[in-house]
Amino acid sequence: MASPAAIPTTDLELANLALYNIGSKPITDFDDDSVKARVISARYDITKYKEMGTHQWSFAIKRAELTKEVTTPLYEFSYEYILPTDCLRFLSIEGLDYAVGSADNNGNGGYRLWSIEGRKILTNEAGPINISYIYKNTTVTEYPIEFMDAFSWRLAMDISQKLTNNDTKMEVMLAMYNQEIKKAKKNNAIQLANISVPDGTWMDR
Numbered sequence: 176m177a178s179p180a181a182i183p184t185t186d187l188e189l190a191n192l193a194l195y196n197i198g199s200k201p202i203t204d205f206d207d208d209s210v211k212a213r214v215i216s217a218r219y220d221i222t223k224y225k226e227m228g229t230h231q232w233s234f235a236i237k238r239a240e241l242t243k244e245v246t247t248p249l250y251e252f253s254y255e256y257i258l259p260t261d262c263l264r265f266l267s268i269e270g271l272d273y274a275v276g277s278a279d280n281n282g283n284g285g286y287r288l289w290s291i292e293g294r295k296i297l298t299n300e301a302g303p304i305n306i307s308y309i310y311k312n313t314t315v316t317e318y319p320i321e322f323m324d325a326f327s328w329r330l331a332m333d334i335s336q337k338l339t340n341n342d343t344k345m346e347v348m349l350a351m352y353n354q355e356i357k358k359a360k361k362n363n364a365i366q367l368a369n370i371s372v373p374d375g376t377w378m379d380r
Contacts (some may be wrong), residue, residue: 192323218334234322242302256298321359
């Protein structure tokens with residue numbers, strides 16, 4: 176079995192790294208007429224961007240200045256802002272925690288300073304506001320090695336059941352994935368959050 180590219184520079188090479196992880200031969204194109212090409216093509220993008228948004232990968236964090244919309248929320252908040260089109264997961268508004276008082280992460284028991292509804296940020300800040308978020312980084316050459324390793328094992332898990340039907344391999348791949356995530360945090364490829372971000376900040380795309 177051929178070894179994968181030393182450091183992948185394309186999506187295809189990253190996909191083949193995942194295939195290598197499950198002991199499968201590489202494909203030459205996502206459109207190859209084979210079961211493994213169809214399986215990996217179906218899962219590649221969704222798994223990659225899910226992994227990108229699951230953790231605060233440094234290479235995928237972006238900042239933006241937003242101006243308020245003409246429309247306003249029906250109640251509770253005074254202004255609304257549209258999230259950037261490349262936003263995978265909202266992180267924060269500069270200078271604002273999620274809530275004040277004794278609120279939990281869902282705003283219970285305190286006063287919410289912002290809320291995410293659909294692809295809008297609702298807040299009482301008149302703006303413009305500065306935000307940070309995880310964005311859909313499509314440039315493979317900007318991916319750190321830590322992300323490539325972690326993602327390749329996560330993708331391997333996603334496609335393994337279809338291609339190998341081997342539960343033992345799944346356990347090994349999960350262990351390898353968790354190991355790579357720990358390395359990424361140790362090497363600062365993943366930022367450790369210092370704010371509480373509530374559930375529901377994922378963007379459905």
